[in-house]
Amino acid sequence: MSYTNTSSAALRPSLISDLTQAFKAAFTRRRIYIRTLSELRSLSDRDLNDLGLSRSGITSVAREAAYGK
Structure with missing residues (x-):
């Protein structure tokens, strides 16, 4: 009887590259x-009011600026 051993857990270079790119994007x-x-x-209340923010x-x-809607 023979067994075929295929491991899906082996890290392919493309997977490592994809993970690295994802980490860099998340960090940015x-x-x-x-x-x-x-x-x-750091802005004063008056400056925020001029921008239409509270x-x-x-x-x-800030969340929208970094991650979008």
Whole structure:
């Protein structure tokens, strides 16, 4: 009796490349989110009002800027 051993868990170079690209993209989006959040939080209430924003809407604006709708 013979057995065929095929492992689907073996990491192919393309899979590693895809995972690396996904990690880089996620890292970049997270960095955009944090930077946008920081910049908006540093604005005064008057500046935010000029932009049509309130302090309670800062996180949603930063999330949209980084991750889209």
